[in-house]
Amino acid sequence: MNGNTDFAIRARGLTKQFGDLTAVNHLDLDVPRAKIYGFLGPNGSGKTTAIRMLCGLLKPTEGSAEVLGLQVAEAANDLKPRIGYMTQKFSLYGDLTVEENLRFIADIYAWPRKNQKPRIDELVSKYGFEKRRRQLAGTLSGGQKQRLALASAVLHKPELLLLDEPTSAVDPRNRRDFWAKLFELAEDGTTILVSTHYMDEAERCHRLAILDTGNKVADGDPSTLQASIGMTVLEVNAGNPGDAQKALTDNPDIVSVTQLGIRLRVLVADDHADPIALVSSDLAAHGLKADVRIIAASLEDVFVASTLASGGSDE
Amino acid sequence: MTPIRLVAIMRKELLQLKRDRISLGMIVGIPVMQLLLFGYAINMDVRNLKSAVSDQANTHMSRQFIADLGQTQVLNLTRSVASPEQLEDLLRTGKISVGIHIPSDFDRRVIDNRRTVAQLLIDGTDPTIVGVAGQLASMPVQFDSGANRQPSANTLEVRPFYNPERRTAVNVVPGLIGVILTLTMLMFTAVAIVREREHGNLELLINTPVSTTQLMVGKVVPYIVIGLVQLALIVAVGNLLFDVPVRGSLLGLYAGAAVFIAANLSLGLFLSTVARTQFQAMQLTFFMLLPSILLSGFVFPFDGMPKLAQYLGEILPITHFIRITRGIMLREASILELGNEVLMLLVFALVALTAAILRFSRRLD
Numbered sequence: 001m002n003g004n005t006d007f008a009i010r011a012r013g014l015t016k017q018f019g020d021l022t023a024v025n026h027l028d029l030d031v032p033r034a035k036i037y038g039f040l041g042p043n044g045s046g047k048t049t050a051i052r053m054l055c056g057l058l059k060p061t062e063g064s065a066e067v068l069g070l071q072v073a074e075a076a077n078d079l080k081p082r083i084g085y086m087t088q089k090f091s092l093y094g095d096l097t098v099e100e101n102l103r104f105i106a107d108i109y110a111w112p113r114k115n116q117k118p119r120i121d122e123l124v125s126k127y128g129f130e131k132r133r134r135q136l137a138g139t140l141s142g143g144q145k146q147r148l149a150l151a152s153a154v155l156h157k158p159e160l161l162l163l164d165e166p167t168s169a170v171d172p173r174n175r176r177d178f179w180a181k182l183f184e185l186a187e188d189g190t191t192i193l194v195s196t197h198y199m200d201e202a203e204r205c206h207r208l209a210i211l212d213t214g215n216k217v218a219d220g221d222p223s224t225l226q227a228s229i230g231m232t233v234l235e236v237n238a239g240n241p242g243d244a245q246k247a248l249t250d251n252p253d254i255v256s257v258t259q260l261g262i263r264l265r266v267l268v269a270d271d272h273a274d275p276i277a278l279v280s281s282d283l284a285a286h287g288l289k290a291d292v293r294i295i296a297a298s299l300e301d302v303f304v305a306s307t308l309a310s311g312g313s314d315e
Numbered sequence: 316m317t318p319i320r321l322v323a324i325m326r327k328e329l330l331q332l333k334r335d336r337i338s339l340g341m342i343v344g345i346p347v348m349q350l351l352l353f354g355y356a357i358n359m360d361v362r363n364l365k366s367a368v369s370d371q372a373n374t375h376m377s378r379q380f381i382a383d384l385g386q387t388q389v390l391n392l393t394r395s396v397a398s399p400e401q402l403e404d405l406l407r408t409g410k411i412s413v414g415i416h417i418p419s420d421f422d423r424r425v426i427d428n429r430r431t432v433a434q435l436l437i438d439g440t441d442p443t444i445v446g447v448a449g450q451l452a453s454m455p456v457q458f459d460s461g462a463n464r465q466p467s468a469n470t471l472e473v474r475p476f477y478n479p480e481r482r483t484a485v486n487v488v489p490g491l492i493g494v495i496l497t498l499t500m501l502m503f504t505a506v507a508i509v510r511e512r513e514h515g516n517l518e519l520l521i522n523t524p525v526s527t528t529q530l531m532v533g534k535v536v537p538y539i540v541i542g543l544v545q546l547a548l549i550v551a552v553g554n555l556l557f558d559v560p561v562r563g564s565l566l567g568l569y570a571g572a573a574v575f576i577a578a579n580l581s582l583g584l585f586l587s588t589v590a591r592t593q594f595q596a597m598q599l600t601f602f603m604l605l606p607s608i609l610l611s612g613f614v615f616p617f618d619g620m621p622k623l624a625q626y627l628g629e630i631l632p633i634t635h636f637i638r639i640t641r642g643i644m645l646r647e648a649s650i651l652e653l654g655n656e657v658l659m660l661l662v663f664a665l666v667a668l669t670a671a672i673l674r675f676s677r678r679l680d
Contacts, residue, residue: 052679055522056678057518057521057522057678057679058678058679058680059678059680076677077524080522080523080524081524083522085519085522087515087518087519089515089518090515091514091515091516091517091518091519092516092519093327093331093514093516094514095330095331095334095335096327096330096331096334100327100330103323104323104326104327105523107319107320107322107323107326108320108323108324108520108523108524108525109523109524110319110320110524113319136334
């Protein structure tokens, strides 16, 4: 098998240190082509640093990355025309109009002049800017800005799209539209690496890596990750969830207790013989009555379980 | 090298400038304001100094002497008082700058060659007035007494070339062109890269195939045009309001200015790669501006400066440019005769631009 054709990104031992801080720690990464690959992790987990190393903006302290069959360290300039990059912060020109921004990007990528207008028209209609062609980009809403940023990142039809928290300032409906666009792009053969701290977005990825304080703590497709969490997930309906949470937190056999509305989500290691009895008896000992049942693991449970296993982020 | 990209950067700069009303206003505002300030307010011609006289001789000869002093137009004799003490009071309260005391034995002093004829009381707090008083003291005065008073050795006839009327504007405007262009051109480019960095645009730009050279040159070229527009404005206003001539070739002046502007823009870009914030960029601009005003020969005669200051001045592009403007505008020199100065500016521009390109990192670490 030829790695160049199967994987858009292969990284081995990718490490970045800023002084004493290890932002990314020996990251191994295999991103298959034409798939949406997610980086899930809280702020400061090293998502942005990893993406910047992959596009050559940062030089790795250690390790190497091969992107689209080329070593990033040696061929960063050859890669630039083949990669689309969307920064976390809106990085187009706020004092240029939608159309001027797109035209600028088209020129910068030396998109042939005669094909420029059709390509810009196509993007304008596809990304819904027909009525805002002459509006200054700085006056667009958060969702519109992100759409424009995506439109300009894909203008030159890159093979690989790197998106750094593209939807962090976008409302749920616009996020859904945004993801619909990403799926279209992936179907057309574009490989997409997207970082996020939203669980629902992570679930949409074909494959994802969970990052925690610079370490990759899980890697796989979302359903496999959920199935192989290594924990039993219990839902607890107690009259007073606050008291119940206090009671359970001290139990050494219970890995994690999270309150969700009036219910509690409890994680117990799956080698425990009878997790329902464990929780019920603990609550009974504190004089609390509760309804306890086993439920399927969510991606959030995977996230909690894997970050705890790694020594965890201390938020 | 694809010219599309270079043109894209240039067009983007102009579009941004078009929407930036304040910067746009400064392109016109700075030259006009500076010109009016220097042309009108800062007047180094000493004329019409308020003065008073105390004539205790009150003879035909003393009255003639006072009239002669008035003729110079340096003094504006507004009043006459009885005693030198009153002159001192007027000086102290700032009502006059110069007092003339003519003693009662004035006529005898005129005949006696060894004595001064009268006394000049001067407000010494203003150095220019002191300088003028020195000239007045050696003023040759014809006395029609028939007495054969010898003219003293230092009463030389002063005959200034190129600016016979000794108008300040003629001296100042050619240098002022340099100061204005230095200020505005440095300011525009010093913030150029930093602004893109602060707004996050740079992270996007360095991820595109645009080269550093295209980025730098694309940012410089539009401002060369703007600088030349400023030059036209200064020359026109200077000519209309202050009669400042352009005796040499206007084309030569423009050619010299284009190189000078390029030098300043390149320096500004270099500063922009050094500064981390727009505020720092402004500070660096003013750090460069002060020596440009003081050491370039604009304010103080270059040859009169200490050697070290002269060496520093030679490094500054404005020093060479002021030699070019004064040469072309006032002495009718040709740009070829000033070739060395142009060459220095060219070298400066290339070195600064290269330094800026080398310093500019296409990475974030």
